[in-house]
Amino acid sequence: MNQQKNQNLLKQYGEWGIKLNKSKQLLRKAMIRIIIYAFIYTFGLLGVIVIGWQLASRITWYNSNPIYEFLILIQNGLIILLPVLLICGYLVIVFFELRKPYTYLDELAYGIQEINNRSTYAIRLEDDELKELNDLLNQIKSEIEFNEQAAKVAEQKKNDLIVYLAHDLKTPLTSMIGYLMILKDEKELPQKSHDHYVEIALDKAQRLEDLINEFFEITRFNLTQQALEISQIDLVRMLEQLIYEFKPMFQEKNLNCELQAPKSLAIKCDVQKMQRVFDNLLKNAVNYCFENSTIHIQLTEEKQGYHIVFENSGYTIPQAKLDHIFEQFFRLDQSRGTKTGGAGLGLSISKAIIEQHQGTIQVQSYDEKIIFDVFLPQL
The missing domain is CATH 3.30.565.10 (Histidine kinase-like ATPase, C-terminal domain)
Structure with missing residues (x-):
């Protein structure tokens, strides 16, 4: 029963996770950052080239100057070098941005492991973007711990009740046997005493029936399965x-x-x-x-x-x-x-x-x- 409760709880919070749509949110944010960083990198690279061109044009260069020869080499190969620099920059940006989801998976695995290990400490995911997920994991952890504790208490109450019922079943049964033995052995018992003993035995039998019905109620009654x-x-x-x-x-x-x-x-x-x-x-x-x-x-x-x-x-x-x-x-x-x-x-x-x-x-x-x-x- 406890395991089923935990499964239902995890399913419930899993549905919440779908509603939160966290994976799509993280992907959307990553794509937006990639586009923004790509624009910044593109315009920054073009800006550096333009500024460098302007500064270089104001200086008097000589053919024998190594820097001049290097700048001429860059100028002649700019049509090839610029796309290479852009592509390399884009790849670096995409690499660093798409690396984050894998770290998110590691942190999520850590959080699930903490739940599975029944850690007494609150789960703390390092990335701020996972705050909602962090809170959700802590809620799941708290609910599971609460349900497990409640199940233990209910099981203890049930065990105590079975012990009590065993005692309660024995008490009226002993009385019934005692009074029936009197009725059997005492042949000359006055009618008034006879009726009194029969009434007591019947009362004890009815009490015994009530207790037996309650005992079976524990094991057979399950409202969750009764429409x-x-x-x-x-x-x-x-x-x-x-x-x-x-x-x-x-x-x-x-x-x-x-x-x-x-x-x-x-x-x-x-x-x-x-x-x-x-x-x-x-x-x-x-x-x-x-x-x-x-x-x-x-x-x-x-x-x-x-x-x-x-x-x-x-x-x-x-x-x-x-x-x-x-x-x-x-x-x-x-x-x-x-x-x-x-x-x-x-x-x-x-x-x-x-x-x-x-x-x-x-x-x-x-x-x-x-x-x-x-x-x-x-x-």
């Missing part, structure tokens, strides 16, 4: 159906759930994925809500899209935790024995689904309130 299946649905009916399905959970904590929404509101979305988002948000609200309180869901329509706000009363979440709440494997409740301590994937998956719909999700917590604000644009 949206867009269809139209009444968002109000979807939320009403969800609230109805959660009634047993509401009754356990004596909660009310109020939906403030228009009579109907048709939207286009991936229905299954969006149901998953709202299910995660409502489950999160129930888990972290005070008993005997009310969960508020507000649906409003705007020109650009739709706002769906989930608000519940609960302990204020510190900002340090809010900053990481949408990260994979982040658990708001770190205790291993509570039902609120899931795998830490629900909110991360919800955020990914919403972003697939080109929307946003934000969270805030203050005055013992927890508020999730989802915005979905019109598709």
